[in-house]
Amino acid sequence: MRKNLLAVGGGVAAIAVVLGVTLSGVLTPSVDGTAVPDEPTRVLSDVGAAGRSLAKAPSAVFNGTVTIGDRDTLRLENLTVTATGETTGTVIPKQGRAELLQVGDSTFVKADDEFWKAQPTVLPGSVTDVTETAGKWTAVPRDVFGIDLGAVLLPTRLGLSVDQQDVRYGDAYIGEESSDDPNQRNSPSQDPVGVMRLDVGEDDGGVTGDRRYQAGEMTIGVDSDGDLVSVRGPLAASTRAVAAASGDLTVAIKNADDTRSTYDAMTSTVGDLRDVPLGFIAVTDPKGDLNCAFGGDCVLDYTMANTVRGALSGEIAVTITSEFKVDGAPLGTCRGTGRMPAGGRGTVTCRIATRGREGSVDSTARFTVSGRADVDTGALSTAVRARAAAVRDSLGWESTTPKASAAARRYDAQITRAPSGYVLRVGDVAFDGRESDGTLLLVYGPGYGERVLPDGGFAASWSGTGKLLAQARDARAAAADEPVRMVFAEQPAADAARRLLAENGVEGVDVVDVPAV
Numbered sequence: 001m002r003k004n005l006l007a008v009g010g011g012v013a014a015i016a017v018v019l020g021v022t023l024s025g026v027l028t029p030s031v032d033g034t035a036v037p038d039e040p041t042r043v044l045s046d047v048g049a050a051g052r053s054l055a056k057a058p059s060a061v062f063n064g065t066v067t068i069g070d071r072d073t074l075r076l077e078n079l080t081v082t083a084t085g086e087t088t089g090t091v092i093p094k095q096g097r098a099e100l101l102q103v104g105d106s107t108f109v110k111a112d113d114e115f116w117k118a119q120p121t122v123l124p125g126s127v128t129d130v131t132e133t134a135g136k137w138t139a140v141p142r143d144v145f146g147i148d149l150g151a152v153l154l155p156t157r158l159g160l161s162v163d164q165q166d167v168r169y170g171d172a173y174i175g176e177e178s179s180d181d182p183n184q185r186n187s188p189s190q191d192p193v194g195v196m197r198l199d200v201g202e203d204d205g206g207v208t209g210d211r212r213y214q215a216g217e218m219t220i221g222v223d224s225d226g227d228l229v230s231v232r233g234p235l236a237a238s239t240r241a242v243a244a245a246s247g248d249l250t251v252a253i254k255n256a257d258d259t260r261s262t263y264d265a266m267t268s269t270v271g272d273l274r275d276v277p278l279g280f281i282a283v284t285d286p287k288g289d290l291n292c293a294f295g296g297d298c299v300l301d302y303t304m305a306n307t308v309r310g311a312l313s314g315e316i317a318v319t320i321t322s323e324f325k326v327d328g329a330p331l332g333t334c335r336g337t338g339r340m341p342a343g344g345r346g347t348v349t350c351r352i353a354t355r356g357r358e359g360s361v362d363s364t365a366r367f368t369v370s371g372r373a374d375v376d377t378g379a380l381s382t383a384v385r386a387r388a389a390a391v392r393d394s395l396g397w398e399s400t401t402p403k404a405s406a407a408a409r410r411y412d413a414q415i416t417r418a419p420s421g422y423v424l425r426v427g428d429v430a431f432d433g434r435e436s437d438g439t440l441l442l443v444y445g446p447g448y449g450e451r452v453l454p455d456g457g458f459a460a461s462w463s464g465t466g467k468l469l470a471q472a473r474d475a476r477a478a479a480a481d482e483p484v485r486m487v488f489a490e491q492p493a494a495d496a497a498r499r500l501l502a503e504n505g506v507e508g509v510d511v512v513d514v515p516a517v
């Protein structure tokens with residue numbers, strides 16, 4: 001940057017009513033004449049049971065590979081994922097290796113230098129990131145490996161997806177269409193396609209297990225008890241995933257005691273999170289302004305902005321080192337420091353005395369940045385304890401008839417991370433799912449907004465009005481002390497539901513709207 005000494009100035013610069021637990025299929029006569037399910041239906045039943053063994057597990061340990069798209073492959077070593085999505089274990093990408101810790105909405109890795117050197121940087125040539133990350137727990141986005149492993153391998157999501165239910169149903173409306181109930185459940189009227197039992201040979205390259213099954217593109221292995229022990233094929237989609245992923249993994253289902261030990265270890269690690277580096281800082285090209293006064297000082301002001309992948313919070317320290325010359329002859333060097341919030345902007349300044357020299361002044365500035373994350377270890381420890389309690393109190397999943405419309409099925413998967421053909425039963429009430437904090441969910445997809453009158457309420461004559469009210473009352477009674485939430489895809493429907501509950505004295509049921517994606 002050049003400035004004439006004689007010039008002065010410048011500025012600084014997101015309930016189902018279960019009618020029955022069914023699997024479609026044809027009843028064929030047995031040897032004694034008794035009707036029995038045909039082979040595809042029996043196989044699908046076995047696959048569903050295997051999936052539920054994982055879905056109801058407090059946690060599971062995964063070993064093997066996850067391939068993102070058709071290129072990047074991650075090797076997992078003893079990666080534990082709990083029923084509420086906490087994740088801990090080793091991930092080995094193409095370069096380097098890293099320990100992964102996911103707790104609540106926070107993600108950290110402790111990776112080697114090779115891993116960090118392989119990460120792309122978004123910095124102008126004059127800026128160097130000097131954050132010390134190698135061998136230290138570092139705050140990173142959930143998709144640091146190109147996919148959110150904790151979400152994709154969530155036991156509920158993966159377990160309930162192995163039968164490829166939503167893939168098999170596709171966009172079809174199941175059964176006879178209802179114009180009265182957007183959450184209508186219907187039983188499929190035809191055999192499941194692409195579901196079969198496979199032969200097991202010694203060292204044949206197939207998935208591990210005493211028995212093998214195939215459902216669409218998914219192959220699974222089960223042990224002698226019918227519990228899931230391996231998967232090979234497409235993994236359940238994550239709303240936070242960057243690309244589609246497939247897996248070739250062994251699965252070890254863990255009991256409550258093992259899971260409690262995992263949470264104890266997480267609590268210990270979280271307690272040691274101090275002075276946590278902030279990974280993946282991107283900085284814009286700094287914009288500068290040089291102001292010089294004859295006989296006084298030259299003041300150099302630079303403004304820069306930053307983004308942090310994953311929109312993490314924290315602070316970034318900035319240093320500037322600038323060399324000055326007057327008419328090409330060295331004048332000296334100035335240094336300065338500044339700070340800016342992660343995801344924000346800031347200014348860094350340095351000055352140098354002109355020492356009475358006249359002429360044109362040039363400055364060449366270089367910068368370093370170093371990020372530190374805002375980590376509330378107390379809040380994280382509390383979150384770990386709450387998640388551990390939610391796992392201990394978790395309920396088992398059971399099969400039911402799926403929601404008939406594709407829109408309703410997609411919305412169920414979005415909110416509950418499970419196909420609509422599975423529910424959580426509490427007493428006589430079936431819930432669509434459970435949040436990671438233990439909240440029981442009733443999910444209402446697109447279509448309810450069309451039933452809202454101009455005055456903002458549901459019509460008393462519509463049968464769905466009475467159903468919604470009864471479902472909320474029954475859910476609140478069945479849940480006892482558990483929180484209950486009704487989730488609608490449309491805001492007018494959510495507003496109308498709140499009004500309906502308030503007018504009828506139903507309390508203790510949270511009502512929210514989460515748009516369908």
